[in-house]
Amino acid sequence: MRNIFIAIIKDGKESVLLDKQYPSGNFFGGGKVTRDDINLTIDLQKLGLADGKAVLKMTASDYSWQGWWNGNVTTVEKEIVIDTKRPEVSVLSGIQNVNQGGSGIVIYSLSEPCEKNGVYAGGNYFPGYNGYFSDKNIYISLFALEYNKGPGTEVFIEAVDDAGNSTKRGFNIFIKANAFKKDSINISDTFLNSKMPEFNLEVPQDSKAPLTDKFLKVNRDLRVENYKKITEIVKNTEKTILWEGVFVSFPNAKKMAGFADHRDYHYQGKYIDSQVHLGVDLASVANAPVPAANRGKVVFTGDLGIYGKTVLMDHGLGLFSVYSHLNSFDVKEGDMVEKGGIVGRSGSTGLAAGDHLHFSILVNNIFVNPLEWWDASWIANNVTGKIQAVRTGH
Template sequence: MKANSNKKKIVLKLILLICLLTLIPIIWWLLVMLEGGKPSIELDLAGRFIGESQEINIKVSDKETGIRKLWIGLYKNGREHILEKKEFPFAGFIKGGAVHEDSINLFIEPKKLGTTDGKAILRMFISDYSWRGWWHGNKTYVEKEVVIDTLPPEVDIITRNQNMNQGGSGLVIYRVLESGTKNGVYVDGNFFPGHKGPFKDENICMSFFALNHKQGEVKELFVQAVDQAGNTARAGFSYHINKKRFKKDVINISDKFLNWKMPEFYLGGSKGSKISIEDKFIKVNRVIRSSNSNKLTGLGEKTENSIYWDGAFLRLPRSAKKAGYADYRSYQYKGRIIDRQYHLGVDLASVAHSPIPSANGGKVIFTEKTGIFGKTIVIDHGFGLLSLYSHLSSFKVKPGDIVSKGDILGHTGVTGLAGGDHLHFGMIVHNTFVNPIEWWDATWIKNNIQSKINNVKLSAE
């Protein structure tokens, strides 16, 4: 009897074990299929505007039971426009949905949908393969209010005639009849941002733009405005470019100069110490020069919408010009030309350590030692107009200082690739070095800059 009782207990335990081994996976599976995590929708639409043709990327995911259905529509004026309707495959009762992540690129063209401009609602629905909700799954519903705008902004050029010099500056004033646009001037693909000008009419903008030292002619010169929906408008204007021939010069490089200057430049790595002094100079003069120039012209992005300057810009007092803007220099070493570069400023020499006055009113935005330029100060005069002072021996100002015309910024020196004590003075319009001579000329400023601003102010009142 005892043996039979033990056998029954063993059988009962086996049955219980088998039940547990069977029930545990079933319970686990039911818990998985009854999961309550909602599927995810990520919409890649930075703003809320939809233009004439708008691409939108939508990412959907459900990590648990997989995606079942996706529906996207655009609702406007009581009408639903279905943009996407998709059902995802089922992989079986064990696995659930076959797709756990997907990405959809939508191309919305309101005119083809037959909808008008104005407010609309972008509606999105997604469900998964969970057994929640009586086998209908977990659901996520998202709405985003959007604005349909298929009309480009209007651009009206106010100052229509431009007389410019190769390597020179220009100013165009125009009206954009839509707020919130990105506008400015394109010169053969180079963009010069526009800014709201000092005018009562808030639709009036102005842009300082430039021709670089090689642009004796251009293929494209126009004002462009792009609204928040991506609609683009362009307007051209009449212009004349005076071609210039710039000086060519030969700079003799001696071993004495190289032994003096090259230790200042660290090229990095073990290779920097192994290359010849000639090759090091070429790299400094070519590669580092380009990098330094890009860094300095990039400062135009920090400009403010304020006109800090007034009248002609100052030159270094009692100084002689030693080199001009866009001089094309051939560098000769031991009888051989080893490099050629443009000099994109004016070199002015006075007595050693001469005090340097600010050329005009502005805000100091940069005081750093910068490669071949040495110790350099950059002043923002507003609306993308900057002045540059290089090869200094000392600074007397710091970033953030507001300076007036004539305030002392520092002193001349020989830092950088300078061969003697002097000031390298440059002018920058947004991202382009321009000829400083124009900005020293009161008549040029009056005829090409100030008269335009004053005339528009009078006509806009």
């Protein structure tokens, strides 16, 4: 290489960013440098360059004998847009009342298209989706607080435009603290002998309590693997609302365990483990038909470790429902299922001691309290009412 020249041309003015010469070799050998990685920091204010369209011009030449020893010359010009203005974020929905472990929705408008925009809640990101309103610059973000994120959790909207300009905007939010139930579960030899053979996990050959060690591996390690699998499944969601109205529960069922119950596990009177129950357990008759909580698309059917036979449904905008410990399936991946349509039959597959449904709701990859979505008043006040208010301007 002989020379690299880089400039920005705007409004007829050429501003030089780089004009770099490279040493030559011997008479026949050309240049000493054949490759160079160049990083430029451009001070637009110093160059007096305002926002708007411009051209980035790059010229390279070498030491060949072409053009009477002037060398080969290549010029590339690329149209660019100079953008130093941060996007503006305007919150359109009112105050957000969100429960610890619960869901929320915020509606906002942007001054310009931003491929990345959404809500950060306790460090978790929940993207915004447009297309639900006539104004394409209005976005909805369905967000969630983890069960352990209470008052004081940082929640804000962030929008990043194509040039990398970023704006963060807080909004009025009231977070209500929740104290979740503590539970103690005794693990029996009968349970271990009947359940552990179902899991293909190895324990050390010198283990003095192989069934107990296997249970701990299932309850800890496999639980983590299963959650990772779920997070992969829910990465893709329909960019519109598929559901309508209140979500329905498992009919004629008794609640056996609640969301975010903190469980201590004991074996032969000794504490062995702790986990958090991220769903609601509902028991009816054996092999009972399990209805879809709302309209949605089936995105997974299969065995999911501790959850056993499981169905995952996408309800749009990152909202998912999960049906676990099933005995059998009545749907397949890709099916659109209406509210109340049967997805399967209850069972005791996975890490279940008896026939019941483990039901969960996720917002993106965060488990939330299903009780909210079973509550028509909560949905009207916190979701559909806010959407309608923005739509009508009231």
